[in-house]
Amino acid sequence: MSVLSEITLRRNPELQFGQKIWQLNWGLILLIFLLAGIGFAMLYSAASGSWDPWAVRQAVRFGGGLLLMFVVALIDIRFWFRLAYPIYFGALALLGAVEVMGTVGMGAQRWIDLGVIQLQPSELMKIGVVIALARYFHGITHADIGRPTYLLVPLLLVGGPALLVLKQPDLGTAGMLLAVGGALFLVAGVRWWKFLVVIAGAGAALPVAWNFLHDYQKNRVLTFLDPESDPLGAGYHILQSKIALGSGGIFGKGFLQGTQSHLNFLPEKQTDFIFTMLAEEWGMVGGLGLLGLYLLVFLYGFAIALRSRNHFGRLLAMGLTVNLFLYVFINIAMVMGLLPVVGVPLPLVSYGGTVMLATLIGLGLLLSVSVHRDLRIPRRGPRED
Numbered sequence: 001m002s003v004l005s006e007i008t009l010r011r012n013p014e015l016q017f018g019q020k021i022w023q024l025n026w027g028l029i030l031l032i033f034l035l036a037g038i039g040f041a042m043l044y045s046a047a048s049g050s051w052d053p054w055a056v057r058q059a060v061r062f063g064g065g066l067l068l069m070f071v072v073a074l075i076d077i078r079f080w081f082r083l084a085y086p087i088y089f090g091a092l093a094l095l096g097a098v099e100v101m102g103t104v105g106m107g108a109q110r111w112i113d114l115g116v117i118q119l120q121p122s123e124l125m126k127i128g129v130v131i132a133l134a135r136y137f138h139g140i141t142h143a144d145i146g147r148p149t150y151l152l153v154p155l156l157l158v159g160g161p162a163l164l165v166l167k168q169p170d171l172g173t174a175g176m177l178l179a180v181g182g183a184l185f186l187v188a189g190v191r192w193w194k195f196l197v198v199i200a201g202a203g204a205a206l207p208v209a210w211n212f213l214h215d216y217q218k219n220r221v222l223t224f225l226d227p228e229s230d231p232l233g234a235g236y237h238i239l240q241s242k243i244a245l246g247s248g249g250i251f252g253k254g255f256l257q258g259t260q261s262h263l264n265f266l267p268e269k270q271t272d273f274i275f276t277m278l279a280e281e282w283g284m285v286g287g288l289g290l291l292g293l294y295l296l297v298f299l300y301g302f303a304i305a306l307r308s309r310n311h312f313g314r315l316l317a318m319g320l321t322v323n324l325f326l327y328v329f330i331n332i333a334m335v336m337g338l339l340p341v342v343g344v345p346l347p348l349v350s351y352g353g354t355v356m357l358a359t360l361i362g363l364g365l366l367l368s369v370s371v372h373r374d375l376r377i378p379r380r381g382p383r384e385d
Helices: 003-011 017-023 026-046 055-074 077-082 084-101 121-138 148-167 171-188 192-212 215-225 236-247 274-307 311-335 353-371
Strands: 103-105 108-113
Touching: 017 055, 017 353, 026 055, 026 274, 026 353, 055 353, 077 084, 077 121, 077 311, 077 353, 084 108, 084 121, 084 148, 121 148, 121 171, 121 311, 121 353, 148 171, 171 192, 171 311, 236 274, 236 311, 274 311, 274 353, 311 353
Parallel strands: none
Antiparallel strands: 103 108
16 A cells, blocks of 8 residues: 555545444434424324324334434545535425425425425425535635635525525525525635625615515514514414413423413414423423523534534534524524514424424434544645645
């Protein structure tokens, strides 16, 4: 073996299957099981003590997604590096296909009917945007990031899908795409003043953007500002959510004992408002306990990002963690009335097929970064990672 080959092997040691299993972040995996278990319990409660129709389907989806998560986690991170752009454009193609063959539900055209599952490509697009941006920023130098021309490509990578999602319409998911993209711009080294310019420009454009919103989107914003103005119409969801949250008190009413949810005052209790049902039955203690589990997941994600010795892995882990954080933050803030009501579920807890699949794929990529944290992927510029 040549000296160059020996150096390369030392810098990129090939892990055996057994070593990869050992290197898996089992603490993070335990948290994933705990969160999913809470989800099963709350879906069982949402059906008034029945596994049908939600809990059993969620368990089957979790089992299939879990298998996929482990497969993704054990594949070499350099494989995902090479496939970053194909994954992005594949998700983008699915997003475009929604315009042609998408099915309409709840006033929006967001799904593709595959028979077995209603696929929502916008959820997969969040993973596609993160992995594509991580690949792009890995391939340019810090000096390049300071040049505006080098930011045109990543702006298109984020802006294109966001516009397609807005057309569905899905303002919440479009906002998440822009937010997670902005976070990766920041982590990659884009200067603060450029963000301030963009924010100022967006603020100046708000009066114009308001005219392009659909009526139901305008009603959501107005209801957010004054939910009591239409308590039986647009403000019904958030008012019932606040009543349920407050009625839970410190320790809650008990499992299966939530009155707002079981008397069907609380809407969408199995999806968007599942945290409200949990807080009603388990109180502030149960709600804070769930948030504590999510906080541990975020800390694991940031720790994995910081321990990665390749820039692609750092960016990928950071982007995936921020994406998961946005799911949780927006959902909790929404049901508490701190943000307008948008269709953002609680990951691993809310009922949903594509969301479960996308969440576990993202966690699989995060675990892959952890397993292959010592691998190096060459970069441009005067030095490598």
